[in-house]
Amino acid sequence: xxxxxxxxxxxxxxxxxxxxxxxxxxxxxxxxxxxxxxxxxxxxxxxxxxxxxxxxxxxxxxxxxxxxxxxxxxxxxxxxxxxxxxxxxxxxxxxxxxxxxxxxxxxxxxxxxxxxxxxxxxxxxxxxxxxxxxxxxxxxxxxxxxxxxxxxxxxxxxxxxxxxxxxxxxxxxxxxxxxxxxxxxxxxxxxxxxxxxxxxxxxxxxxxxxxxxxxxxxxxxxxxxxxxxxxxxxxxxxxxxxxxxxxxxxxxxxxxxx
Amino acid sequence: xxxxxxxxxxxxxxxxxxxxxxxxxxxxxxxxxxxxxxxxxxxxxxxxxxxxxxxxxxxxxxxxxxxxxxxxxxxxxxxxxxxxxxxxxxxxxxxxxxxxxxxxxxxxxxxxxxxxxxxxxxxxxxxxxxxxxxxxxxxxxxxxxxxxxxxxxxxxxxxxxxxxxxxxxxxxxxxxxxxxxxxxxxxxxxxxxxxxxxxxxxxxxxxxxxxxxxxxxxxxxxxxxxxxxxxxxxxxxxxxxxxxxxxxxxxxxxxxxx
Amino acid sequence: xxxxxxxxxxxxxxxxxxxxxxxxxxxxxxxxxxxxxxxxxxxxxxxxxxxxxxxxxxxxxxxxxxxxxxxxxxxxxxxxxxxxxxxxxxxxxxxxxxxxxxxxxxxxxxxxxxxxxxxxxxxxxxxxxxxxxxxxxxxxxxxxxxxxxxxxxxxxxxxxxxxxxxxxxxxxxxxxxxxxxxxxxxxxxxxxxxxxxxxxxxxxxxxxxxxxxxxxxxxxxxxxxxxxxxxxxxxxxxxxxxxxxxxxxxxxxxxxxx
Numbered sequence: 001x002x003x004x005x006x007x008x009x010x011x012x013x014x015x016x017x018x019x020x021x022x023x024x025x026x027x028x029x030x031x032x033x034x035x036x037x038x039x040x041x042x043x044x045x046x047x048x049x050x051x052x053x054x055x056x057x058x059x060x061x062x063x064x065x066x067x068x069x070x071x072x073x074x075x076x077x078x079x080x081x082x083x084x085x086x087x088x089x090x091x092x093x094x095x096x097x098x099x100x101x102x103x104x105x106x107x108x109x110x111x112x113x114x115x116x117x118x119x120x121x122x123x124x125x126x127x128x129x130x131x132x133x134x135x136x137x138x139x140x141x142x143x144x145x146x147x148x149x150x151x152x153x154x155x156x157x158x159x160x161x162x163x164x165x166x167x168x169x170x171x172x173x174x175x176x177x178x179x180x181x182x183x184x185x186x187x188x189x190x191x192x193x194x195x196x197x198x199x200x201x202x203x204x205x206x207x208x209x210x211x212x213x214x215x216x217x218x219x220x221x222x223x224x225x226x227x228x229x230x231x232x233x234x235x236x237x238x239x240x241x242x243x244x245x246x247x248x249x250x251x252x253x254x255x256x257x258x
Numbered sequence: 259x260x261x262x263x264x265x266x267x268x269x270x271x272x273x274x275x276x277x278x279x280x281x282x283x284x285x286x287x288x289x290x291x292x293x294x295x296x297x298x299x300x301x302x303x304x305x306x307x308x309x310x311x312x313x314x315x316x317x318x319x320x321x322x323x324x325x326x327x328x329x330x331x332x333x334x335x336x337x338x339x340x341x342x343x344x345x346x347x348x349x350x351x352x353x354x355x356x357x358x359x360x361x362x363x364x365x366x367x368x369x370x371x372x373x374x375x376x377x378x379x380x381x382x383x384x385x386x387x388x389x390x391x392x393x394x395x396x397x398x399x400x401x402x403x404x405x406x407x408x409x410x411x412x413x414x415x416x417x418x419x420x421x422x423x424x425x426x427x428x429x430x431x432x433x434x435x436x437x438x439x440x441x442x443x444x445x446x447x448x449x450x451x452x453x454x455x456x457x458x459x460x461x462x463x464x465x466x467x468x469x470x471x472x473x474x475x476x477x478x479x480x481x482x483x484x485x486x487x488x489x490x491x492x493x494x495x496x497x498x499x500x501x502x503x504x505x506x507x508x509x510x511x512x513x514x515x516x
Numbered sequence: 517x518x519x520x521x522x523x524x525x526x527x528x529x530x531x532x533x534x535x536x537x538x539x540x541x542x543x544x545x546x547x548x549x550x551x552x553x554x555x556x557x558x559x560x561x562x563x564x565x566x567x568x569x570x571x572x573x574x575x576x577x578x579x580x581x582x583x584x585x586x587x588x589x590x591x592x593x594x595x596x597x598x599x600x601x602x603x604x605x606x607x608x609x610x611x612x613x614x615x616x617x618x619x620x621x622x623x624x625x626x627x628x629x630x631x632x633x634x635x636x637x638x639x640x641x642x643x644x645x646x647x648x649x650x651x652x653x654x655x656x657x658x659x660x661x662x663x664x665x666x667x668x669x670x671x672x673x674x675x676x677x678x679x680x681x682x683x684x685x686x687x688x689x690x691x692x693x694x695x696x697x698x699x700x701x702x703x704x705x706x707x708x709x710x711x712x713x714x715x716x717x718x719x720x721x722x723x724x725x726x727x728x729x730x731x732x733x734x735x736x737x738x739x740x741x742x743x744x745x746x747x748x749x750x751x752x753x754x755x756x757x758x759x760x761x762x763x764x765x766x767x768x769x770x771x772x773x774x
Contacts (some may be wrong), residue, residue, distance in 0.1 A: 269695075270697060271697030273556065273557025274697045278554040278572070279557060286577060289578060295553065311562045332735075335730065362722065383745045383747070385730060385742065389576070
């Protein structure tokens with residue numbers, strides 16, 4: 001038998017005792033759980049960043065992994081906590097839209113609200129449901145508990161507005177939706193097929209970014225556009241940070257002309 | 259049989275080769291060890307921060323975990339290295355007071371000084387006992403070595419002075435003892451029962467912080483007081499950093515009036 | 517049977533979705549793999565830093581671990597990807613010199629170029645070979661694939677120029693080759709035997725650093741020289757950062773007189 005994988009994605013920041021407590025709760029309930037840190041550096045309470053992160057990473061995991069997501073600015077309010085099966089991926093997370101982007105490609109098969117306190121810690125802090133509800137629920141799931149025992153099914157998940165690119169045969173208009181740790185600016189414009197069309201790319205309507213296939217086709221410091229590793233149009237500075245050089249971030253408009 | 263859990267708490271900072279070497283030493287001696295990172299971001303040589311961190315996190319772990327703690331400003335001096343059983347929790351750590359807070363709730367059942375070089379690396383660097391003594395000792399413990407084989411029992415552990423709150427029926431006076439990665443300021447004032455008393459809370463004797471049950475009962479930017487997830491009175495700024503907004507940190511006085 | 521260890525060393529930065537995707541790829545192919553994070557904080561594209569990191573950490577690992585290294589500024593160019601056995605240590609990494617320092621002490625037993633797409637992801641992004649080639653290759657190796665199935669042997673690995681110290685009976689001249697997270701400056705001057713010679717140490721030819729055996733032999737703030745935990749001459753400031761106090765880093769000259 002293979003020990004179950006439980007992954008952790010939080011906005012706790014480096015070295016938080018909250019991360020450590022979460023891990024303790026899980027291995028205390030299921031000593032066979034294999035913990036894998038996905039990130040504890042989602043920017044604090046940045047649900048959108050978390051949504052992009054999950055959409056980029058979760059699809060690579062096997063079906064039997066359980067993913068715990070604690071980016072929960074609404075803790076202590078009426079926002080719901082969920083166990084969701086998105087295609088073959090199972091996540092426990094607050095119902096704040098953080099699953100929206102992942103759900104675009106992996107639609108919801110089943111979602112339940114976590115209401116059954118039998119699978120929670122005996123005492124629940126009003127400010128830390130990650131430790132007291134999400135972590136123990138994930139541990140119980142890894143021990144074989146049926147999601148339908150956790151609470152009632154729900155089908156009206158919170159959706160974040162996902163900015164859609166405008167696409168026609170001559171042009172595409174989109175915006176930056178994610179800035180990675182290198183300062184690369186990833187847009188919502190699909191990159192599939194772009195390479196063969198020799199596109200002209202502009203940041204903010206006017207700053208040209210030369211289309212390349214890889215970083216190394218350009219000189220150090222040059223602003224380029226290329227297909228990101230998630231196959232979206234990305235603006236980058238070779239051996240540098242595009243976000244810093246342009247002084248811009250999420251929401252910056254990106255235009256493509258053919 | 260379940261593979262043993264060994265957790266790591268250090269002040270090495272992100273990406274240190276010291277963290278990596280520690281992990282190598284452990285899995286080389288016990289390839290079945292499951293390593294769990296608690297933190298490598300304890301502020302450098304900040305024994306007090308480490309003490310609060312351990313008291314917040316270790317109680318959630320199961321009894322058979324082994325916890326390696328390397329915050330060791332006294333490395334190379336006569337300070338002792340210990341294996342301590344605090345209630346059901348087993349830690350290997352320098353004897354510098356870093357276990358003081360945890361030991362308040364989980365008294366020392368047994369402590370031994372690590373003097374038997376049979377369980378160390380063959381060569382011990384004068385500047386890195388974490389890698390050369392603590393890590394191999396933890397690995398040997400996970401293989402079933404009896405702590406009493408590691409060295410002689412000791413019963414005079416170093417204690418950090420733990421600031422105690424002044425409490426009477428009309429008021430409580432305490433201080434901030436921990437600032438978390440969100441900038442929340444956790445005090446040494448117990449929060450149990452406070453909610454029903456509608457307390458008035460002041461930072462530094464004069465700045466009022468409104469008592470709330472959860473962050474979301476207040477407006478963005480408002481200074482509030484609430485029960486922390488470890489059930490201590492905490493000062494927070496909703497969607498912000500209290501420590502930054504107040505320009506204050508550990509030692510800031512906190513007063514409660516009824 | 518013991519589950520295989522796969523370690524990860526990257527320059528992705530804290531909280532990158534690239535780290536998470538890498539982990540997903542590995543556990544999807546080999547659900548028994550034990551992932552161990554060595555570092556995701558190698559400075560971006562800093563091959564030399566990565567080389568020192570690996571030389572400091574890998575030797576502590578057992579022989580059957582597999583080490584994935586993704587510091588890959590040349591991704592998408594003709595630079596090769598390799599599986600190398602350096603003594604008993606097996607690494608998958610770009611052929612950019614990042615193995616140079618480790619290979620000085622652990623010579624190459626076998627190296628193959630990764631050319632067989634059977635062991636890659638079905639689609640390979642031009643910008644992320646770590647996820648699409650190195651990670652799946654490591655997973656397949658952990659399942660027992662023979663390195664010789666991965667591609668043809670190579671014997672002309674890229675070598676970084678490794679600065680060598682000048683040593684004679686009266687003096688040694690070297691330079692700082694690594695600055696750790698505490699600001700300690702590690703040089704390329706071997707420290708073995710230095711302690712008995714009462715050496716005089718100078719930074720940049722003129723700033724004296726007193727030789728000590730451990731940090732605690734000096735006062736807070738004093739500039740000292742001592743043997744690093746990797747047994748190289750190290751410049752440190754007690755309870756402070758030498759790199760910050762001196763305003764200097766890699767390449768700074770270090771002189772020793774007897």
